[in-house]
Amino acid sequence: MIKGITYLAQAWSWLAVAITWGAVFLLLAFLGVRGLDTLNLALLFGKTPAWQAITGALPVWHGIWPACAGTVALVLLSSLLAIPVGLASGIYLAQYAGGPWKKWFSLAVELLAGIPSIVMGLFGFALILFLRKTLAPQANTCLLLSAVCLALLVLPYLILLTQTALEAIPADLKVVGLSLGFTPWQNLVQVLLPLAARGILSGVILAVGRAAEDTAVIMLTGVVANAGMPAGILDKYEALPFNIFYLAAEARSEAELAQGFGAALILLILTGALFLGAYYLQSTLSTAWDRKKLAL
Amino acid sequence: MGPQETGALEPTVMVAGLHVGFEGREVLHGLNAEFYRGHVAVILGRSGSGKTTFLRALNRLNECFPGSATRGSVKLKLQSEWWEIYGNAAPLTELRRRVGMLFQTPHLLPGSIADNLALPGKLVLGWPRREIAPRVETALREAHLWEEVKDRLDASAHTLSGGQQQRLCLARLLALEPEILLVDEPTASLDFRASLKVEELLLSLKDRYTIIAVSHSLSQARRLADAALIFREGAVVQHLERADLQAPETLQTLLEEIF
Numbered sequence: 001m002i003k004g005i006t007y008l009a010q011a012w013s014w015l016a017v018a019i020t021w022g023a024v025f026l027l028l029a030f031l032g033v034r035g036l037d038t039l040n041l042a043l044l045f046g047k048t049p050a051w052q053a054i055t056g057a058l059p060v061w062h063g064i065w066p067a068c069a070g071t072v073a074l075v076l077l078s079s080l081l082a083i084p085v086g087l088a089s090g091i092y093l094a095q096y097a098g099g100p101w102k103k104w105f106s107l108a109v110e111l112l113a114g115i116p117s118i119v120m121g122l123f124g125f126a127l128i129l130f131l132r133k134t135l136a137p138q139a140n141t142c143l144l145l146s147a148v149c150l151a152l153l154v155l156p157y158l159i160l161l162t163q164t165a166l167e168a169i170p171a172d173l174k175v176v177g178l179s180l181g182f183t184p185w186q187n188l189v190q191v192l193l194p195l196a197a198r199g200i201l202s203g204v205i206l207a208v209g210r211a212a213e214d215t216a217v218i219m220l221t222g223v224v225a226n227a228g229m230p231a232g233i234l235d236k237y238e239a240l241p242f243n244i245f246y247l248a249a250e251a252r253s254e255a256e257l258a259q260g261f262g263a264a265l266i267l268l269i270l271t272g273a274l275f276l277g278a279y280y281l282q283s284t285l286s287t288a289w290d291r292k293k294l295a296l
Numbered sequence: 297m298g299p300q301e302t303g304a305l306e307p308t309v310m311v312a313g314l315h316v317g318f319e320g321r322e323v324l325h326g327l328n329a330e331f332y333r334g335h336v337a338v339i340l341g342r343s344g345s346g347k348t349t350f351l352r353a354l355n356r357l358n359e360c361f362p363g364s365a366t367r368g369s370v371k372l373k374l375q376s377e378w379w380e381i382y383g384n385a386a387p388l389t390e391l392r393r394r395v396g397m398l399f400q401t402p403h404l405l406p407g408s409i410a411d412n413l414a415l416p417g418k419l420v421l422g423w424p425r426r427e428i429a430p431r432v433e434t435a436l437r438e439a440h441l442w443e444e445v446k447d448r449l450d451a452s453a454h455t456l457s458g459g460q461q462q463r464l465c466l467a468r469l470l471a472l473e474p475e476i477l478l479v480d481e482p483t484a485s486l487d488f489r490a491s492l493k494v495e496e497l498l499l500s501l502k503d504r505y506t507i508i509a510v511s512h513s514l515s516q517a518r519r520l521a522d523a524a525l526i527f528r529e530g531a532v533v534q535h536l537e538r539a540d541l542q543a544p545e546t547l548q549t550l551l552e553e554i555f
Contacts, residue, residue: 098362175360176403180472181393181420190415194406 031268035261043262044068056229064263066229068270070237071212073230074147075274078211082151082158083204089155090162090200095188113156121220124149128221141222144233149217154207161206165199166192205278212271215241240267305332308373308506309354309476316349319363323349324530326368333373333475336498336507338517340550341527347510350527351478354508355395356381356388374475393420396469397478401485402461405468409456410449412464413471420472431471439467440497459490463497470501477501479509483516495519514550517541526550 045053046063053060060066089109097105124145131139169192177187193200223242230237240263247260309331316324323346331337339347349358354372358364372379374394379386405412413432417423423431432449436442441463445456453464462482469477479498483491498507498520511517517524518541526534540546 171361172399172401173403175357176399177405178360179355179357179392179397179399180416180468181389181391182416183389186419190419191405 031265035265038258038262059228067238067240067243070230070239075211077147078150082154086155086158089159093163094166109156109159117214118216120149120153121217124221142234143237146218146221149221150211154210157206158203161203162200165196169195308333310371312369314368317365333506335522336502336520338521338524339510345527346530355392393472394474395476396474398482400481402465404453408450409453412453435467435471438470439463459486476506481510
């Protein structure tokens with residue numbers, strides 16, 4: 001009887017792994033078949049010469065380069081806003097908060113984590129309406145507004161992973177710096193944060209990935225189908241996820257639909273590269289010690 | 297530790313009526329004790345008898361753990377001046393530097409062997425850059441570790457064996473020029489040979505420091521101790537001198553008493 005259940009559980013585990021791999025494979029194959037043909041310079045830059053397009057000297061028509069640049073700008077700006085706040089909040093929760101404060105603040109973080117991205121988009125939209133009626137009649141949806149809303153969306157990942165990484169350090173190791181006469185600040189910067197670096201970095205990776213792919217937030221807060229290269233943080237911009245959505249929903253020809261698949265492939269490559277870069281950074285950091293061990 | 301044994305020795309640590317509790321549960325109940333420079337005092341007792349809490353009361357490390365409350369008097373003689381450490385705001389970082397602590401397992405700082413000494417040196421004592429290398433060497437020599445690591449100071453401290461790591465931690469303490477050493481079961485994670493090395497090292501240091509060590513090995517206590525304190529349920533139940541520890545009859549009662 002028990003043996004039978006064990007076998008069933010094992011079979012189910014294998015099946016679950018197969019389903020995951022199958023789904024990933026099918027998705028990649030589908031994207032590859034539909035999009036691989038469109039991967040060329042024309043997809044990125046249209047008929048504009050590549051160099052002038054990259055530098056923004058000439059506008060790009062029928063190419064997704066401005067959307068790539070928009071997505072990169074969006075990810076950088078929202079990371080810049082979210083990472084300092086997220087790290088500091090995580091450190092506060094793990095190191096300084098206690099009693100009811102910790103409970104209430106943790107609850108707030110969990111609530112924030114549960115907010116759907118479309119609601120975050122609506123929040124941004126309502127914020128602009130409010131600003132137009134009160135302080136700033138000129139205010140409009142823009143790159144900055146999208147970045148702020150995205151930063152709010154990814155904040156819980158950063159907070160929770162930073163907190164978890166710090167709390168995972170054994171209690172004795174946490175006080176060893178203090179026992180040597182370090183101030184709490186020195187202990188945090190010189191001992192605790194380096195020990196928690198790996199966990200914190202995975203929080204950053206998750207946050208960046210989430211910011212790169214989200215569509216619902218930016219749709220309501222400033223992304224448009226045709227804006228050219230992002231001109232400034234108070235201007236409208238293009239972004240890859242929205243570009244894909246737009247091309248898929250409103251394609252007027254087979255060629256445009258194919259371009260949508262190409263854009264999806266580019267987005268996948270972009271986030272994939274981001275993950276690989278972060279993974280490489282993480283493994284070099286953590287094996288720097290091990291490598292010295294091997295060299296002995 | 298009667299005056300007839302300690303003779304002209306003057307105490308450097310005086311503990312009176314020390315109560316320590318965590319989140320309402322009292323661990324030490326009005327403890328009294330004295331310790332002397334040039335002596336190794338070993339604290340023996342079952343787990344949970346408050347040995348570690350007592351050590352941590354002497355460098356105020358209990359305060360780093362949630363819900364701690366301390367009452368009573370702990371006076372330390374540091375640089376021939378008496379510090380009431382729970383009294384009028386003794387500077388905490390300075391206190392902890394002068395009252396060094398060695399933990400049960402070696403707790404390394406992130407970085408290389410040299411970093412483990414240089415970082416506290418720079419942060420706590422403000423070593424100037426050009427003095428770092430010679431001071432690191434002095435500390436490693438004092439911990440009998442220099443010959444073993446001099447060719448790989450930049451290697452990760454995790455590449456050292458357990459015993460070497462523990463001696464590195466001791467070197468790190470000594471580099472900070474402490475006066476009192478609190479040693480919490482320093483050989484708990486080491487094999488016999490490595491333990492002996494650490495013990496040898498402690499004995500070679502004893503003339504210059506007040507050493508208070510927690511141990512749960514009676515044989516270790518007999519090798520190290522000038523005096524022993526037996527803890528039970530947060531109080532000192534027995535003081536023993538070196539001679540008592542060596543006598544076979546006390547040994548028998550001790551074994552029954554503690555273990």
